[in-house]
Amino acid sequence: MTAAGPTGADLTAGDAALRLIVMECFGVEVxxxxxxxxxxxxxxxxIRLSRCNLSCAKCDTKESWDTSRFDLRExxxxxxxxxxxxWATSxxxxxxxITGGEPLLQQARxxxxxxxxxxxxxRVEFETNGTIAPMPELLVDGVRFNVSPKIASFGMDEAExxxxxxxEVFVASGRAAFKFVASSVADLDRVAELADAHQLAPVWVMPEGTxxxxxxxxxxxLADAVAARHWHLTTRLHVLAFADARGR
Structure with missing residues (x-):
């Protein structure tokens, strides 16, 4: 067994050598x-992983997947x-x-x-678009999922x-919150349809904006309509506090 950092948590040699495609890590140095x-x-x-299985027009981290604009190797x-x-245990x-991109593309590793x-x-939180079911090994104490399904107004075909x-897997796990990006009350009406159809709870609404x-x-x-539905409202603190700076 090989010691994994200063905590003494053990990894097999094979596990330790596994490599993930990472876009950036931040929060230790700053x-x-x-x-x-x-x-x-x-x-x-x-830990922001690279690559995604969607191509949302309003994505704010296109550097993780958009090969038409970025050389992903760079x-x-x-x-x-x-x-x-x-790094994390320092x-x-x-x-x-653990975010992305879509982190569950690399979930076996x-x-x-x-x-x-x-x-x-x-403790670990995954930020996922909700299109890939998590492996059972990830549905354990100490792990939560912020599932953010993308509705049409976010620039994505809902069929994808x-x-x-x-x-349904995320709902059944009891380890997920469902977070929707919204810019209008009409968006909230669509979120309500989805929440009712798939019994999504708890629902969090995040205002769109950079x-x-x-x-x-x-x-x-959005605030009054979110409150009327007894949903949760979240801000985008990194935008308010750090002006959406990369790595904050």
Whole structure:
């Protein structure tokens, strides 16, 4: 067995050598917060994986998948599980957010990473688009899923972005919150249809926007209608606090 970083969590030699395609890691050298969803405002470390199975027009991390505009080799690197565990355990921060791209594209290689992080006393949140069912090995204590299905207004064909069978898996797991990006009350009507059809709960609504002014304006458009439905409302804290700077 090989020690995985300063925590002493053990990985087999094979697990330690597994490599993930990573776009960026941040939160150790310059501390930050989880900016969205149920853990908004919690100190957090981020492991952002590269590659996605969707191509949303309003995606804010197109560097992770859009080969028409970016050379993905320049925007990503391969890092071992051992390296990522050592990086995360160098910080006292407990929450590790694994995001993307779409992280569950690499989930077989994520299992040993998550196991080592949990053994080191961390808790893990996945940010996923809800089109890929999680492996049973990831449905364990200490792991949560922020599932963000993409509706048509986000610039994605719902025939591709909404996968009912996968949403059912997340609902049944009891480990998921469902977070929707919205810019209008009409968007909330569509979210309500989906929530009713697939029994999605809890529902979180996040205002669309990449500037503080846009976030504030959209929040005011949505707030009463979100409250009337007894849903949760989240801001985008990284936009408000850090002006949407990369790595914050």
């Amino acid at each position: 501390p930050t917060f989880q900016g969205e969803g149920p853990s908004c405002g919690h100190p957090a470390l981020f 925007w990503s690197s391969k890092r071992t599980v051992e390296d990522l565990v050592a 910080s006292p921060v407990k929450l590790v957010v 994520l299992v040993p990473l998550v196991e080592a992080l949990l053994a080191a006393g961390k 972005s909404l996968v009912p069978a996968v949403l 500037t503080a002014d846009a976030i504030t304006a959209t929040t005011r458009v």
